[in-house]
Amino acid sequence: MSEFHIGSVVTFGGYLWRILDLQPGAALMITEHIIEQHSYHNCAGDVTWADCSLRKYLNGEFYNKFTPAEQLRIVPVLNNNPDNSWYGSRGGEDTQDFIFLLSIEEAVCKYFGDSRQNLENRSAKQRYWFQKKDENNDKRKSTLDGHGWWWWLRSPGRDNRRAVYIHGDGNVGIQGNGTFRYNSINVHPSTGNNKGGVRPALWLSL
Incomplete structure (x- = not known):
């Protein structure tokens, strides 16, 4: 499939998807835009990805x-879920x-440029935000309804x-x-609510 290369945008299931990675016989894709807003979980309290309502x-x-x-x-994948390296x-x-x-x-490190230097070398002044001047912020920006x-x-x-998120400025x-x-x-x-945006990702068999 000649249209499948890293960085290309393809249509699947009625959505536009950006190709992030290619492996033999499969492509990792993320929706080109935020497609909806959703809570990460449906009640208060501690939760991890494994048990959250969004998953x-x-x-x-x-x-x-x-x-x-x-x-x-759609290829099922085993996802590793590391601890937060700044807070544990x-x-x-x-x-x-x-x-x-x-x-x-x-x-941060793989699909929107490599900013691992900032992730692995937290400065004393960084408490909440990653790096406002990171050169790859623009690559992580997304929109919902424009x-x-x-x-x-x-x-x-x-x-x-x-849960970690990508701000509107990337x-x-x-x-x-x-x-x-x-x-x-x-x-x-356009929606009138403040819920987080969702950009689903999946591995697609080619």
């Missing part, structure tokens, strides 16, 4: 929006997912009541936002 939604209701033929092309909060057990969110390591908005990663924030909120209630009074101009 259940993506691998259930969202997955079932694809046709049977499309579902056969638990990443939780490994998960087998059809649909998933990127981890902080994937978003407006810049923040989107979830699956990694835990500074504790397990928060910066990494490594301290995290509340998995059930959010630390922002800003609302999206």
